[in-house]
Amino acid sequence: MPSPPATIRERLAGRPEPAGDLPSPAEAYAHCRALVREHYENFPVGSLLIPGRLRGPVAAIYAFARKADDFADEPAYEGRRLALLESWSRQLDRSAAGEATDPIFVALSDVFRRHHLPAAPFHDLLSAFRQDALRSRYRNWAEVLDYCRRSANPVGRLVLLLFGHRDESLFGRSDSLCTALQLTNFWQDLAVDAKRGRLYVPLDDMARHGVPEASLASGEAPGCAGFLPLMEEMGRRTRDLFEEARSLLPRIGGRLGFELRLTWLGGTRILEETRRIGFDVFRHRPTLGAASKASLLLRACLGAVREDG
Numbered sequence: 001m002p003s004p005p006a007t008i009r010e011r012l013a014g015r016p017e018p019a020g021d022l023p024s025p026a027e028a029y030a031h032c033r034a035l036v037r038e039h040y041e042n043f044p045v046g047s048l049l050i051p052g053r054l055r056g057p058v059a060a061i062y063a064f065a066r067k068a069d070d071f072a073d074e075p076a077y078e079g080r081r082l083a084l085l086e087s088w089s090r091q092l093d094r095s096a097a098g099e100a101t102d103p104i105f106v107a108l109s110d111v112f113r114r115h116h117l118p119a120a121p122f123h124d125l126l127s128a129f130r131q132d133a134l135r136s137r138y139r140n141w142a143e144v145l146d147y148c149r150r151s152a153n154p155v156g157r158l159v160l161l162l163f164g165h166r167d168e169s170l171f172g173r174s175d176s177l178c179t180a181l182q183l184t185n186f187w188q189d190l191a192v193d194a195k196r197g198r199l200y201v202p203l204d205d206m207a208r209h210g211v212p213e214a215s216l217a218s219g220e221a222p223g224c225a226g227f228l229p230l231m232e233e234m235g236r237r238t239r240d241l242f243e244e245a246r247s248l249l250p251r252i253g254g255r256l257g258f259e260l261r262l263t264w265l266g267g268t269r270i271l272e273e274t275r276r277i278g279f280d281v282f283r284h285r286p287t288l289g290a291a292s293k294a295s296l297l298l299r300a301c302l303g304a305v306r307e308d309g
Contacts, residue, residue, distance in 0.1 A: 022100075028107035029056035032063035035104075039066060051255060054162055057115060060107035061158055064092075065125050067104060072132035073196075081133040089126050092119060117161055121154030136198040141237070144202055145179065152182035163256045170248060177245035177260070181267045183238040187231065187274050191219065191282040205230060219282040231279035235271060242268050 023031070036059045050058055071077050071084040095105035096112050096119045111117060128151035138144045156174035160166075186193070186200040193199065194216035206213065209226030221227045242264065249261055273286035 023103045023106050025106060025110040028103040028110070029060065031103040032056065032059040032107050035059070035063045035066060050259065056107065057111045057162055058159065060104065060111050061155065061162075063104045064088075064108060064122065065155065068126060068129045069132075072129040082130065085126055085130050085133065089123065092122050092126070111162075115162055117158060121158050124150040124154045132198075138200060138202050140202045140204045144183075144200055147200075148179040148182045149175070152178040159256070160252075163252075163254075165252065165256075170251060173245050173248035173251075176241045177248060177264060177267075180238050180241035180245060180271075181263070183234070183241070184267050184271045184274070187234060187238070187279060188270060188281060188286055190216065190279070191285075194219075194221075201230065201234060205233065209233075222278065222280045222282060228278055232275070235275050235279070238271055239268070242271070 068088050071081055091105045095109040098109055100106045100109040153175040156178040157171055209230035211224050211226045211230050215221040215224050252260055270286055277284050
């Protein structure tokens with residue numbers, strides 16, 4: 001009896017497929033959207049605010065990054081992380097050249113062809129994921145920001161390009177927003193990351209405030225006298241980046257502008273909630289409930305009305 005045809009999901013193992021057995025772009029986009037739906041995010045990718053014609057491309061970018069992030073972090077890929085990321089890089093180059101076989105890269109190939117995106121931001125993302133596989137500590141703030149430059153900022157730039165925004169002056173503000181969101185996630189997930197042996201709080205700042213690394217992994221950090229001053233400093237730096245990004249919001253109209261307002265409001269709200277609990281994410285992980293999300297939606301609407309008026 002012949003074997004049943006492979007599903008789109010089964011094709012995601014990174015193995016080349018016969019040329020005649022490729023998923024169509026529609027199938028590939030459907031696979032990417034399914035992957036998006038499987039992952040919870042405080043700031044959902046592919047929301048209904050994104051025009052239908054761009055939901056597939058946004059999902060393809062997310063799927064590319066999500067899978068590469070899994071290669072770098074998930075236990076199932078231990079011992080072969082770098083090899084898988086190198087394979088991902090080769091497939092990316094083939095995708096940009098229109099020679100994709102994997103469903104995610106078939107979708108990306110269509111994105112490259114239709115939207116003329118550069119490959120460099122995707123390679124920046126892979127550079128950050130390789131770094132995740134190789135190191136788990138950052139000596140100073142400059143190293144943390146450099147990591148965010150490659151792990152977060154490329155996504156914002158790609159989304160701007162997808163929506164037709166190619167003004168270089170917008171990219172710097174987008175970078176500030178993406179870095180602020182990444183940092184907020186770091187502080188929100190501090191306890192989870194520390195248990196996994198990964199720290200994004202700079203070592204020199206920890207030493208200056210007298211917070212031992214071991215206290216984070218053990219969950220005893222909130223009891224250290226220097227913990228709250230340390231994290232308040234991290235919070236202020238993050239808030240400054242959100243403020244730098246604020247000027248981006250009135251410059252982007254339409255659905256993307258509304259999405260950016262919601263994202264900015266959501267990020268600042270999570271940061272405020274994390275600060276309100278004294279950064280003690282070892283006992284409480286701040287999230288946005290339904291009431292908070294409704295409030296943010298209203299604030300985003302009012303912001304749009306004020307700017308349009």
